[in-house]
Ligand SMILES: Cc1ncc(C[n+]2csc(CCOP(=O)(O)OP(=O)(O)O)c2C)c(N)n1
Ligand code: SF4
């Protein structure tokens with residue numbers, strides 16, 4: 077038997093230094109973990125691990141601080157942008173990011189995110205939209221699609237009763253203090269790569285002191301959608317993206333050079349597609 | 351040090367600055383707003399310190415929480431309705447065991463109530479400043495000078511115990527002007543002085559996590575037992591109160607803050623009238639000086655608790671004295687401040703009536719006749 081000499085091999089895949097070596101608590105097929113990995117890779121690539129502070133939400137990502145190998149804390153439900161503001165304001169040279177679900181950011185925490193954006197806080201917000209309250213067992217969120225069945229909309233989301241789904245990237249993009257607001261998805265490899273690039277830009281925006289950066293990520297919740305992991309990814313493409321178009325909703329002029337984009341940031345409707 | 355004339359709210363703010371507070375987050379509310387305005391004006395003069403007006407008390411308390419996790423001295427201030435909004439965050443701060451200082455300049459409640467001085471938040475502060483088993487340290491000044499001194503020391507106290515310290519005053523103390531000797535200004539903490547739990551970035555060390563989340567029952571029980579033993583240490587070490595002429599007192603008054611201050615002048619007039627009246631003024635409301643009250647209860651014949659609420663601290667007094675002396679209550683509500691004469695009349699009633707006749711039960715019904723609010727008194731023109 078010959079031993080494999082690792083020196084002869086290139087490492088092509090390994091755990092980023094910014095992630096810890098622990099078991100995941102996320103459900104099989106859930107893309108929360110994938111998004112964590114993208115953040116971890118970006119933190120490594122930017123060399124900011126020792127300088128970064130993570131503010132975890134209340135939601136399925138409540139244990140986010142366990143997975144990131146950076147200093148971390150736990151905000152009350154929806155309050156992460158306020159807590160992150162407190163941290164960033166007293167340590168302006170650190171990199172502070174929040175990781176928030178759609179219940180956390182778009183329901184109970186709307187005030188905090190809007191005002192953090194309004195003040196142009198130098199924070200990075202990773203906003204995970206899975207069209208429901210995952211952690212509490214799949215209730216309706218402001219982002220739940222019309223007709224979507226959840227445990228608290230058992231007959232499907234009824235527009236007469238609760239209105240239309242809330243489009244957060246579009247909403248935040250109207251606030252001047254938010255200089256980089258995009259929507260991405262992680263339902264296939266091409267989009268995973270685009271999501272990673274956006275997360276990287278978002279952190280760079282913060283490091284350049286250009287104001288709030290937010291990446292909304294369409295993410296799967298196979299458990300509460302009652303789907304297989306595969307069909308959940310398909311549902312993102314078929315059902316979610318038509319309601320939540322991917323694209324760049326605001327890329328401030330000062331941010332433009334960071335995105336290395338060939339196209340102008342804004343089309344007429346503010347969406348560049350993709 | 352020379353005495354200077356200071357308004358209560360501004361004096362508290364200045365004391366915090368001199369104690370080396372690095373960040374202030376708040377939201378305007380009467381009768382506390384001058385504190386926020388003072389910080390807005392003064393903090394920009396200190397490079398590196400932070401003033402930020404939050405969008406709500408909800409946001410303010412969570413900004414405080416974040417800054418506290420970063421290991422800096424941080425302050426917020428509000429008044430009753432705003433404190434109600436902060437309670438979720440305060441519970442997180444207590445559960446995470448990070449230090450923070452909060453000022454509550456109480457106003458009349460419940461609801462929007464009014465902007466007059468009140469002591470209606472005693473229960474909220476000492477018993478339930480948020481969900482779960484915890485108590486903040488609650489300190490109640492009765493003069494502007496005392497508010498300054500307590501605020502100045504509050505940060506160290508918060509850091510020693512990694513807990514919330516509340517300066518609990520009312521609109522009277524917040525708004526009045528009094529001569530004050532300001533303490534010397536301390537420099538802010540250096541990077542080396544930061545606590546060994548503070549989140550400053552995991553450079554050349556293991557990463558740190560600050561959370562109040564403990565998913566398994568045994569783990570959370572262990573955390574809670576730790577919290578309880580810390581609270582027990584606070585109860586042993588941080589009791590504060592002031593006594594006036596209690597040595598030979600036959601009637602002991604118990605009152606805090608503004609009511610305590612009024613009662614100390616009642617002691618003087620009662621003594622001039624030859625009545626043996628004394629006062630115990632709790633300064634720390636939590637921990638509460640129960641042991642000292644029990645000792646005094648063995649010696650006095652009557653206890654009269656005076657509060658600007660419907661009878662809140664009186665329950666703690668009754669629990670402390672455990673039936674050793676009859677406990678009576680006199681209170682005014684809705685922002686009405688009791689006059690010394692009204693309180694003296696209560697004392698006259700107590701001493702003219704033998705202890706056995708109707709008062710021995712300790713029934714605290716003393717505010718019933720006093721709730722008639724003189725027209726216009728409590729509904730002053732309001733910046734609600
Ligand atoms: C003040 C408060 N209200 C309600 C809850 C219960 N709660 C926990 S997680 C959650 C919803 C989380 O949903 P989302 O933010 O979409 O995250 P997901 O689990 O879907 O990733 C709720 C309502 C709470 N913890 N605190
Ligand atoms: S409940 Fe949904 S969001 Fe939460 S871990 Fe499971 S799949 Fe992911």
Ligand SMILES: [Mg+2]
Pocket residue numbers: 177178179204205206207208209210217
């Ligand atoms: Mg969700």
